[in-house]
Structure formats: C-alpha cells, structure tokens
Amino acid sequence: MDRKQMEDRWPVLGRHERAAEWLLVWVDLGRAPRTIDAYARGLAEYLQMCEQDGVDPVTATRAHIAAYVRELTSRPSRHGANVVSLDSAAGLANATLQQRLVPVRLFYDFLMEEGLRASNPVGRGRYTPGRRFGGQQRALVPRLSKLPWIPTEQQWLDVLAVAAREPVRNRVMLALAYDAGLRREELCSLRTDDLDPAHRTLRVRAETTKNRRERVVPYSAATSVVLSGYLAHRATISRARGPLFLSESRRNHAQPLTLWTWSKVVRRIAIAAGVQRFSTHTMRHLCLTDLGRV
Template sequence: MVLIDSGSGLANATIQQRLVPVRLFYDFLMEDGQRDSNPVGRGRYTPGRRHRGGHERGLVPRLTKLPWIPTEQQWLDILAVAAAEPVRNRVMLALAYDAALRREELCSLRTEDLDPAHRTLRVRAETTKNRLERVVPYSAPTGVLLSGYLAHRATISRARGPLFLSESRRDHAQPLSLWTWSKVVRRIALAADVPRFSTHTTRHLCLTDLARMGWELHAIATFAGHRHTDSTLTYIHLSGRDLADKLSRGMEQIHGWRVQMLARLGEPATGTVAL
C-alpha cells in the first residue's frame, strides 16, 4: 500500500490502466439505466466544438515521456559487458539494435526469416505490435556474429524453426522465452551499472540514431513498422547534448554575422554626400 503523502506512487501509465475497469464499470451502469453519466472521463476532443463543450478532460491527465536512451559512455559500458556473453546473447543484442526490433519480434524470429545473401530479415506480421509485416536490413558486423551463431546453433539443433534456442538443462533446444531474454538484458544492464537499460532501449537508440543521420520521418516509420508517423515521433528525440550542440553552432553563425555587420560600421561610407 502506498500512502498519498509518501512521496512515491504509481506511474501515470499504471494509473491509466487501472482506471479502465472502473470506467467500463460505470459504462455498464449507464447502459443498465442505473446512472446518467460516467464520472471517469475518457479525455477526448471533438474538432470544431472546443468552445461548445467538445473538449473533455480525463480524470487523470495522460503524460507522455520521451524514451530514455543511454549516453555514449553508457552504451560503451553495455557493450563491454556484452562482449563476454555467449554468442547467442551478443547476436540478439546486435539484431535488436540493427533492426530496431521489439522484444517479441526478436524472440519470435525463425531460421526461414533470414536472408543472409542480402543481409535482411523478415519480421512476420503475427509477431508485430500492429500486425504489419516488414523486411529490415542488418549490418555486416552483425552478419558475421549471426554466421557464428548459426554454426553454434547447429550443435544444439539442426531442425529449422525458432532462431534463438535455450541452452539450459531444463529447456534445452526449446525456443528462447521473452522472460529469459529480459533476464539476460537485465543482468547485463546491472553489470554495466546502467540500470535503466532494457530490452526496448536498443529500439529507442536505433530510431534516434536514424533521425540523427538525417533519415526522413516516413522512412523511419517504415523501418520501425509504425502505421502512423505520430507513433514514430514518440521514439525520436534529440538529447540535451544534441540540442546544446545545435544551439552552439547556430549562435556561432549568428555571432559571426553580427560581428561582420559591426565591422562594416567602421568602413568608410561610399556614395554619400557630406552635409
């Protein structure tokens, strides 16, 4: 139990989820004729009716946080720890970043989804969040890691099927579960002293890096498997350091222009008539 004045509480997303059954209960009471209104507002907006009651606020404001991404040093710390991991874990981490894969997409990959000749992999629709299939590339270094893992996988099972297999005694040669992969990433994060690093961080980082390289929004949305660019915008953000660098470069240009204009004030005027 968490007291209101304890200084800690539930996350905004958790509160939103817990309000859903309460809201649905009051919907039921309204349909049953026991209530005339639902006190748990949904928070919706009808265009053109803002000044006529078209804007309704939810009971709890919905907060949207920017995705967290590691600093360059934190990323290097993660890689330093991951370098000592088995080849399966290393190739999974590499693919998770290279292809901006969600945890479910990564763990659901099958051997037939790979196209090593073109260094691409198919993310099947049934494994995606929005049931939208896509084909994404991966880098040459990841291809080398993947080749090494496939050779290692053959010593566990030569059967086609799930790409990543468990090597534990209890589940030997069985598909690697989502929870096992989460535990692996959590262990790496703690060993690197980067506790905020999670299975979704690599996706955040990849999409942000694509934005830094100048990719267009629609291209990033296609790569990420988003139906709408609104979803992509929540993943793409610039860190404070990026904004500071941009501001610094912009101010240098402005400063140089102002100095140049001031310098011209000292130049003798031409074509003027002395009075």
C-alpha cells in the same frame, strides 16, 4: 484461462458476475495472456475498492471513479526516501495510472453495450471549445508524455564492452534488437524462416507485434557476420527449423528462449556494465533515436 482459474487467482472477480463475464469475453476473443492478466489485475483492484466503500460497481458514478483515482495517486511511493522529483513522493506513475483505468473503462463500455448503463463514468476525455486546432482533449487523468531514457555514449560503450564477452546467441540478439528496433517479444519470437540473409532483412510477423502489423526490417553487415556465427552454433543444438533463439540450459535444452530468460540476460549485462537503467526496450529507443539523428 477458464472461469475457475480466474476466480482462484482473483477471488473478487468471482463475486461480481458481470466483471467475470466481461473478462471471459476477452479470453474468448483470443487476447494475449499478459493482456488478460493486466485487465484482470486492474479490474480486481477497482472492485476491491468498491467493496470496501459499499459501492455497487454496476451503478458507480464518476464521483466513485474520482475517489479511486485519488486513492491511486495518494499511495505511499515504493521509492521511499529516495524522492528525486515532486511527482515521485507518492502515488503511481502516470503510465501506471493509465493502465489501471483502461480495464475499468472497458468494463463500463461492456455494461453500456449490455444496456445496463447509459454512460461510462470513466470516459475517454472531451474537447474544450475555443482552443486551436479544434480544442484540447481533457481526459480523466492527464496523460504525460515523457522522453524515453537512452544511455550516454560512454554508457553504451560500457554495455557493448560487457556484451562482447557474452555467448554468440546473446550478442546477436543485442545486435538485432538495436539494428531493427525490435521489442522483446518480437525478438524472442523470430523464426529461422523470418531471415533473409541474401538481402540482410528479417520479417517481423504481425502476431508478434504490438500493433499487429507485419514489417520487414534490415540489419547491418556487422550483425550479419555475428548472425552467421550463431546459425552455425545453433546447428550444434538443433537442426530443426522453427524458433531462431534456443535455450542452452540443461533443463530446457533446445527449447525456444523465453522472454523472461532474455530479460535476465539483459539485466545481468546492465549490472555488469554499471548501467542500471538499461533494459530490453533500451535498444529500440536507442535505434530510433540514432535514426532520427541521421
């Protein structure tokens, strides 16, 4: 992404020289496109509020940041009348609030490094003396840690019943995602040379992981059988080494399967099984939960 593309998509960034400069630094550092998109979207939202209030973002104070947080927490909820808990009637979810504040905090870190500010109005929290284990950290917005959702045993069986009717590629992807606790990008980025069928392991390359750490993970004997069937089927699509999972559509035949296509597959399975909350990340949560029960 160059500056013109960025300003065409988020015009407000073009009106703030330092904001555009900060974002291009991340582009030059090779951050993932989705990371750049999230940073740009979050900072653009903050800059728009600054313009509405007549505030120069370079000299904004903690009071201005507090006003921004108040605005985020008081927005009408998209859930409308379907309010099921006290914190769902209005405002963004806690995790979304954290995501909105990250680019703003990083932007002010950049301004400090450039000598344009003495402090960061967002900050990273502080420790309150007098608490056990060195004190309790207080951030600008408290971070809530909620347990991940996992399906009940019956819901999982319903998903598996629907998945059993899926093409072999989709079945082996579900199986590997569960066995190895793979994230969506890790799964879709697997290559043929990442597999070690003799030891029933696969390599998750560092560049596809969230923490940029490579790992080798096992998969089950049952998954090995399905995988062998898929490899035979894949050979009818392409014999070339490279991405493990290939598209079979007429438009993108033999091209690497995209993240969005996989998300649509899982969404279709979830709807057919009547388990609306089931997603591509559910297999990872379920895998780790089941491992914890052993």
